[in-house]
Amino acid sequence: MTHPIFACVNGFDPSEAVCDYAAWAARSLSLDVRLIHTLDHQTIDTATSKMTGDLTGNLNLGERDELLEELVEVEHEQNRLLLRRGKIILEKSKRRVEKDGSLNVEKTLLHGRLQQNLVELQNEMSLLVIGRFGQSHQNQKSTSVGHKVEGVIRSLEKPILVVSENFQAPKKIMIAFDASDASMKAVHYLASTGLVTGSEIHLITVGPLAATLHPRLEEARKTLTDSGHKLHQAILDGDVLETLVNYRKSEGIDLTVMGAFSHHWLRNLLMGSMTSQILGQGPGALLLVR
Amino acid sequence: MIFSSTKQDWFGNTRRDLIAGLVVALALIPEAIAFSIIAGVDPKVGLYASFCIAVVIAFVGGRPGMISAATGAMALLMVSLVKTHGLDYLLATTVLTGLLQILAGYLKLGNLMSFVSQSVVTGFVNALAILIFLAQLPELTHVPNAVYIMTAAGLGIIYLFPYVPKLGKLIPSPLICILVLTLISQSLGLEIRTVGDMGTLPDTLPFFRLPQFPLNLESLMIVFPYAAALTIVGLLESLMTATIVDDLTDTSSDKNRECKGQGIANIMAGLFGGMAGCAMIGQSIINIKSGGRGRLSTLSAGIFLLIMVVFLSQYLSMIPMAALVAIMIMVSIGTFSWGSVKSLRKHPLSTNIVMVSTVVVVVFTHNLAYGVFVGVLLAALFFANKISRFLIVSSELGESKFTKTYTVRGQVFFNSAERFLGHFNFKEGLEKVTIDVSQAHFWDISAVAALDKVVIKFRREGAIVEVLGLNEASRTIVDRFGIADDPKAVEKLMGGH
Structure with a gap:
């Protein structure tokens, strides 16, 4: 089994723990780490509709083209920022995983739904490390598991390590x-x-x-x-x-x-x-x- | 121009042309009569048409050695017109058909033949053979046993006579078949159908007569659709036959002149009481096989035909139909491309589908134009599909892993646009995407639209997109291709290929 350990990093609290657990597992299993950051468009789409919220239901000449152009521009800006943020998170996470030890770390930045992306990639992974909160739960800390994480758990066939806030080497x-x-x-x-x-x-x-x-x-x-x-x-x-x-x-x-x-x-x-x-x-x- | 021809065209092959003309004239008679019956007119309409068309086309046609006359494909199209409006409307339609064909010649529509692929021509030939055979069936159903015996004997004579030493190669076997069967049926006094039963044979030469046709919009609207259909089918069959004769004789022909020639011939036929016709594959093949090559063979076929019909009509009417049926079965067997059945296994599926669907559509609609249209359309679609596979998109990640360069090579057009889109991975989070299309050919607006879509999708995902070499790639958008005949421009376009 030479496939790497996949670690989902969102940039929220559990992310650091995810990095630490991934590093621990990688060292124990002598495997590489692949960090995954996804840009889920569902959250963005809501934001977009707010920005262009015209409820008149009225279409002018060439409205379709203009609307397309406008949406493309708005989404371009939003996603450009999210991309940059994702890149920074991946960089930060990579440094954290590499902190002590000589682990190989690869970064992957993907668009689309986390669950679907992971399902598509699951033949390349040997173990998935994921924080128990999904992206949407950043503001409501609770004891529950994010519904996105639940979805991931349901749909993958690989071993999954679900982690909470702080890393503690399992004894x-x-x-x-x-x-x-x-x-x-x-x-x-x-x-x-x-x-x-x-x-x-x-x-x-x-x-x-x-x-x-x-x-x-x-x-x-x-x-x-x-x-x-x-x-x-x-x-x-x-x-x-x-x-x-x-x-x-x-x-x-x-x-x-x-x-x-x-x-x-x-x-x-x-x-x-x-x-x-x-x-x-x-x-x-x-x-x-x- | 239309009358220009060399001495070689006329007298390069005199003796053989005359003999072949005689054989063809004999082979034309049964068909001209049979097709008149299909169209629902007197035998003389078909016979006059065959004479006029053959004689005129000898002078003005673009393909020396090709035989044109009244044909079944054309006859099938005029049935309902004759039934509802009568002979004069048919003659007017024939004249109009001629005018339209001349117009087509001046518009150089003959060049469109380049769209008709080999498999369509093969399918067309096979369909015609099947149609000729099917046209004989009415003569072979519900008839006395004597007819079957006579037909079988006729076929026997046709195929075995050439093996008779010396004489076999000198006298055309169909002629012997007619002679022998006529003698037998006359001496035995058999009660079977003869040519005389098919309608009155002409006893005068054709004469000039304007169709009794009211020249107004209403009547024009009646005949125009028929004329249009006859124009298309006539030109298709003529041009395809010309292609076949080209191949058989390894010479070339002037397709646009043939269009105009067919037009003039039809106008003359209409004015002399004949129905519209076109080139005939079967008779053209008989002509070539019998040694005919020049314009003289076509002319003599027409003249011999008229002489026989007018002066020997009392003997002609004794010919039993069984003899003619035997000859037409021979023509249908000889026209059918048996090799194409064998090569079905060797040829790619797409080619076979084109050929078989051409056959099927023609046989079921009895309209050659539909079959050819379907065949050409299918061939074009298959071609587009094949070409669309010539598309390679390779990609390379940049140093930082957040930039990517896509290199597109090959043909992008309406059919490959979807495939083109599929080569891009929009899921990757990329900051900068470079799309290098300098080695691709964008053939149409669909291709450009597909590229637009890719750019927009990447932009939406937050990436900065750069497209390289679009000018080179889109040079192939052929609307701005007023340079098709300029070798330099083509050279430029092919750059790197």
């Missing part, structure tokens, strides 16, 4: 294990890549445990210990989400790993809220593996 890692194919994949991902070498792994299962769970749990445990990880195992009871959030807080977990179900619409729908709840407000990150 304590929790795997939320439900014996599904996806969570087995998550286990294998951690075991086979060097992402979390030398960290403490907590293999957590929640719920009244059925006997059928055992073989896979045993397999997961063996896989992780064989790959040389220090393993804690716990089987907890109670509401899944609540239990996980509490465990995360009490044990000081800084990276939560989950298998994500790629093709179940209900799961997909819940993924966003689950992600936000698990991330909570504190530092730390969530790794979703498909």
